[in-house]
Structures are given as structure tokens and as C-alpha cells.
Amino acid sequence: MSRIKENIELEELDKIDIRVDTILSVKDIEKSNKMVKLTVDFGEFKRTILAGIKTERENPTEVEGKQALFVVNLAPKKMFGEISEGILFDIGYTDGIVPVLAQPERKVPDGTRAG
16 A cells, blocks of 8 residues: 655645646657647636656547646646646556546536635
8 A cells, every 4th residue: 555645734735726627639749758748728728738648548639528637837847849837637657557537527617626
């Protein structure tokens, strides 16, 4: 069983902006063995987010049109000539299982905040 991380205060969690979005498109990043470029719709804005899902799925485009959870207030980061403006939440990667998307149980408006 994995160890639980150290306790944090609620105020620290409040700093993280987690939102539901719809994945509009998934494009291959040829320079990377793992990364794809996601275009995501948060309702009021769209973002490009790079995600390491290329080797986790037989067809990474299968997530197009699905809603998922993303952290949107990370500092932008340049990788493989692209700017990533957030991070995709997935379930399982850290525990060594094939990851799945963290998704709402039913469709909600794009941009809905978690928490």
C-alpha cells in the first residue's frame, strides 16, 4: 500500500485551480515518445495542455470529446517546442497501473471548478 503524503492545510489546497473541461483535439508531438498536445475547452477560454498519454493508450485520440479534470493555474511550460498551460489529472500512473481519466460522473458545464 502506498504511503499517504504529509498533511497540508486547507488554504494550500485552495491555491490549486482544478476545472472540468472537454478535450477538443489530441495531436501527436513527433519529437516526443510520450507526449500529445491536447486542445481543451474551459467554457470561457481554451488552452493547450501537453499530456504524457501517448504510450498509455492504443489510440490517444479516444479521449477526444470527453470531459476530464485539469489543473489550470500552473505556470506555462515549454516542452518539445510547445507551451503547456496546465496539467491533466489522471488516475493510476503513480501507482504503476494503466491510467484512466479523472472524470465527472455526468456532463457538467466546461470550466466548472472542483473543490
